[in-house]
Amino acid sequence: MTKAHILGFPRIGAQRELKFAQEAYWRGDVSAGTLQETGKELRACHWQQQAAAGLDMVTVGDFAWYDQVLNTLALLGALPERFGFDAKHLSLNDYFTAARGSTQHVAMEMTKWFDTNYHYLVPEWTNTTRFDGGIDWLFDELSEAQSAGYIAKVVLLGPLSLLYLGKAKQGLQHKLELLEKLLPAYQAVLQRLQAAGVAWVQIDEPILALDLEQEWLEAFVPVYTRLASQAPDILLATYFESVQERAALLHALPVAGVHIDLVRAPQQLPALLKDWPINRVLSAGLIDGRNIWRADLSSLLESVQVAHVSLGDRLWVSASCSLLHVPVDLASECLMDAEIKDWLAFAVQKMAEINALKKALDGDRQAIASQFDAADKAIRDRRLSSRIHNPLVQKRLAQTTAADAQRSHVFSQRIVQQQQRFQLPLFPTTSIGSFPQTMAIRQARAAYKRGELPHLEYLEAMRSEIRHVVDQQLALDIDVLVHGEPERNDMVEYFGEQLWGYGFTEYGWVQSYGSRCVKPPFIYGDVYRPEEMTVSWSCYAQSLTDRPMKGMLTGPVTMLQWSFVRDDQPRATTALQISLALRDEVGDLEKAGIGMIQIDEPAFREGLPLKRSQWAEYLDWAVHAFKLSSAGVQDQTQIHTHMCYSEFNDILPWIAAMDADVITIETSRSDMKLLDGFGDFAYPNQIGPGVYDIHSPRIPRVSEMQKLLQKARSVIPDRRLWVNPDCGLKTRDWPETIAALKHMVEAAKLLRASVAEDEHSECCQS
Numbered sequence: 036m037t038k039a040h041i042l043g044f045p046r047i048g049a050q051r052e053l054k055f056a057q058e059a060y061w062r063g064d065v066s067a068g069t070l071q072e073t074g075k076e077l078r079a080c081h082w083q084q085q086a087a088a089g090l091d092m093v094t095v096g097d098f099a100w101y102d103q104v105l106n107t108l109a110l111l112g113a114l115p116e117r118f119g120f121d122a123k124h125l126s127l128n129d130y131f132t133a134a135r136g137s138t139q140h141v142a143m144e145m146t147k148w149f150d151t152n153y154h155y156l157v158p159e160w161t162n163t164t165r166f167d168g169g170i171d172w173l174f175d176e177l178s179e180a181q182s183a184g185y186i187a188k189v190v191l192l193g194p195l196s197l198l199y200l201g202k203a204k205q206g207l208q209h210k211l212e213l214l215e216k217l218l219p220a221y222q223a224v225l226q227r228l229q230a231a232g233v234a235w236v237q238i239d240e241p242i243l244a245l246d247l248e249q250e251w252l253e254a255f256v257p258v259y260t261r262l263a264s265q266a267p268d269i270l271l272a273t274y275f276e277s278v279q280e281r282a283a284l285l286h287a288l289p290v291a292g293v294h295i296d297l298v299r300a301p302q303q304l305p306a307l308l309k310d311w312p313i314n315r316v317l318s319a320g321l322i323d324g325r326n327i328w329r330a331d332l333s334s335l336l337e338s339v340q341v342a343h344v345s346l347g348d349r350l351w352v353s354a355s356c357s358l359l360h361v362p363v364d365l366a367s368e369c370l371m372d373a374e375i376k377d378w379l380a381f382a383v384q385k386m387a388e389i390n391a392l393k394k395a396l397d398g399d400r401q402a403i404a405s406q407f408d409a410a411d412k413a414i415r416d417r418r419l420s421s422r423i424h425n426p427l428v429q430k431r432l433a434q435t436t437a438a439d440a441q442r443s444h445v446f447s448q449r450i451v452q453q454q455q456r457f458q459l460p461l462f463p464t465t466s467i468g469s470f471p472q473t474m475a476i477r478q479a480r481a482a483y484k485r486g487e488l489p490h491l492e493y494l495e496a497m498r499s500e501i502r503h504v505v506d507q508q509l510a511l512d513i514d515v516l517v518h519g520e521p522e523r524n525d526m527v528e529y530f531g532e533q534l535w536g537y538g539f540t541e542y543g544w545v546q547s548y549g550s551r552c553v554k555p556p557f558i559y560g561d562v563y564r565p566e567e568m569t570v571s572w573s574c575y576a577q578s579l580t581d582r583p584m585k586g587m588l589t590g591p592v593t594m595l596q597w598s599f600v601r602d603d604q605p606r607a608t609t610a611l612q613i614s615l616a617l618r619d620e621v622g623d624l625e626k627a628g629i630g631m632i633q634i635d636e637p638a639f640r641e642g643l644p645l646k647r648s649q650w651a652e653y654l655d656w657a658v659h660a661f662k663l664s665s666a667g668v669q670d671q672t673q674i675h676t677h678m679c680y681s682e683f684n685d686i687l688p689w690i691a692a693m694d695a696d697v698i699t700i701e702t703s704r705s706d707m708k709l710l711d712g713f714g715d716f717a718y719p720n721q722i723g724p725g726v727y728d729i730h731s732p733r734i735p736r737v738s739e740m741q742k743l744l745q746k747a748r749s750v751i752p753d754r755r756l757w758v759n760p761d762c763g764l765k766t767r768d769w770p771e772t773i774a775a776l777k778h779m780v781e782a783a784k785l786l787r788a789s790v791a792e793d794e795h796s797e798c799c800q801s
């Protein structure tokens with residue numbers, strides 16, 4: 036019999052029960068016991084759902100109070116030593132302190148989990164890191180599952196991925212040096228699981244899908260030889276990319292099974308099947324764990340027939356990766372359009388799909404004929420639906436030419452005209468777009484959405500906010516203004532709601548980090564802009580001042596990256612359709628007299644594929660998408676873009692190729708690290724490296740900003756340097772915003788004065 040399982044289930048709960056319990060506990064509203072009870076109920080519910088779906092085992096160890104990497108550290112007793120916790124008696128409070136910080140402790144750093152939007156806590160490795168064993172939460176959860184009568188497969192993050200994902204600190208030369216200390220801890224855990232009667236343990240080694248240095252690759256065989264000697268059967272799980280080039284290594288590992296992602300990399304199946312070791316289980320990740328589309332069961336079944344013939348019962352079926360990255364249950368969506376709903380599958384529905392594949396492989400197609408028929412019908416309906424296809428959009432995209440993505444003249448010519456038009460001083464000051472989103476703004480927006488606030492009253496509420504934002508900027512003497520974005524709850528949702536082809540869910544929450552969840556929209560059809568989206572707001576704001584007012588849009592790559600995207604056409608095609616919609620908006624803004632238009636691309640870098648060999652292809656279409664949206668304007672219209680990360684040195688040539696007249700970028704937190712890359716590559720256009728961190732309420736001194744600006748001046752010519760914060764100000768409050776911007780403007784003015792003085796003394800000497 037084929038076995039069906041999942042690599043992990045979302046822990047937040049269909050109604051975000053975990054989030055609300057966590058936050059209530061942090062506020063002190065409920066006890067630890069109540070929080071623990073919620074966790075227990077959620078686990079029980081999720082196991083019950085797995086069993087009800089017909090899976091052959093339930094997954095234990097995918098639950099975490101905050102993050103699975105932090106849970107692994109708690110299990111091994113390896114939380115950063117700087118907290119001074121007693122590893123064997125770690126409390127929930129200790130655990131949350133590590134995750135969230137406290138008055139005495141800076142929180143652990145957080146970073147993106149591979150190419151997902153989930154963030155994990157980064158382990159801190161030092162010479163003295165110990166792995167003496169920690170708390171028993173995992174074993175407690177295991178007994179919960181076992182005593183409820185389930186067959187439990189336990190999931191652990193593998194030792195090599197754990198080490199790799201951490202950061203070496205305080206004199207530790209190489210993370211692999213910790214391996215000798217780490218392995219006994221893993222061995223102890225595995226032995227305990229074996230003693231508890233666990234037959235299978237799933238060990239995740241997602242780093243196998245990365246471009247991995249030789250020393251890491253070489254560590255696998257010795258590590259797994261040691262782990263496998265006394266342990267339950269090991270299912271080594273890989274995901275997010277192909278591991279085809281690691282076939283020889285995988286085949287040599289002494290593990291009982293290997294899981295591969297056949298959604299991201301279906302082509303790896305034949306390559307890996309060749310020389311597949313006798314007796315080795317292959318867990319086929321067939322159902323998409325990263326997207327929300329209903330699966331094409333018939334073609335998936337077809338795609339694994341060969342594997343089934345050669346492996347028989349040793350073929351398992353699963354989702355490509357943990358279901359952590361998709362919403363919990365489509366059944367919660369009561370308001371969704373029935374036609375579209377039929378095309379989707381969330382975690383609960385995906386488990387039923389896995390089971391259907393298992394049944395079909397076992398020849399029990401009769402029993403599930405209705406499931407296959409329904410899937411076939413949904414796939415066919417979706418393919419043919421007029422809601423997906425818009426011939427207008429397709430034709431227009433087919434007719435775009437390279438020239439459409441090219442400004443008429445080069446930057447050096449454009450900037451002369453722009454300068455004539457705007458007459459900006461040296462080191463112009465600006466901000467990134469949003470201003471504080473006060474409670475009043477949020478309430479007005481929400482009331483309007485619920486239909487409780489009449490349209491004209493809403494309009495006036497937003498306009499009065501815009502007036503306030505403009506007045507404040509004028510009082511601060513900022514050179515290039517913004518309207519403050521009060522009408523936007525979210526920079527993707529705001530545009531998605533105004534575009535054809537975008538869909539929304541009521542409960543489609545996905546964990547981002549800790550208790551934070553996001554509800555990404557989904558793109559199901561050809562994207563089309565029926566009417567202007569921002570013009571009236573921008574025009575109103577511009578009518579209040581003679582200073583330039585930046586129009587503010589979200590770029591095509593970010594619109595794509597922060598949504599669930601179509602799986603029936605290449606990502607690039609969807610991005611370019613969005614580009615065309617934005618191009619029309621840019622054109623309308625220009626026609627309405629808006630002279631500067633900012634197209635934000637904060638997600639540009641996170642779209643980079645995991646494997647470097649695929650970077651160029653991505654960057655080519657991503658740059659093209661940006662240019663297609665922005666290049667249709669006159670020379671004297673100034674295009675801005677914004678990105679919020681500082682690690683872009685390795686893609687600097689592509690950032691330059693976007694050919695924005697001005698880019699503003701995060702740099703203050705990294706102390707202008709971005710400037711490192713400017714030695715080898717001179718960024719040709721104008722640039723505003725952020726001079727203060729908007730993520731913190733701290734108000735930096737004028738002198739700190741001056742210092743950062745001086746650093747920037749060492750690599751960026753004065754004529755091309757802008758002065759701005761790192762990112763939008765929507766999470767800050769007004770008093771700190773005003774105070775920080777005041778300092779920023781002062782720093783810019785002091786710099787102008789000192790440059791003018793230098794010039795003066797130079798000309799007097801000559």
Ligand code: GLN
Nearest residue numbers: 467468469635637679763
């Ligand atoms: N214009 C947006 C804002 O200021 C940019 C946000 C972002 O970069 N994430 O809020």
Ligand code: ZN
Nearest residue numbers: 678679762763
């Ligand atoms: Zn930003």
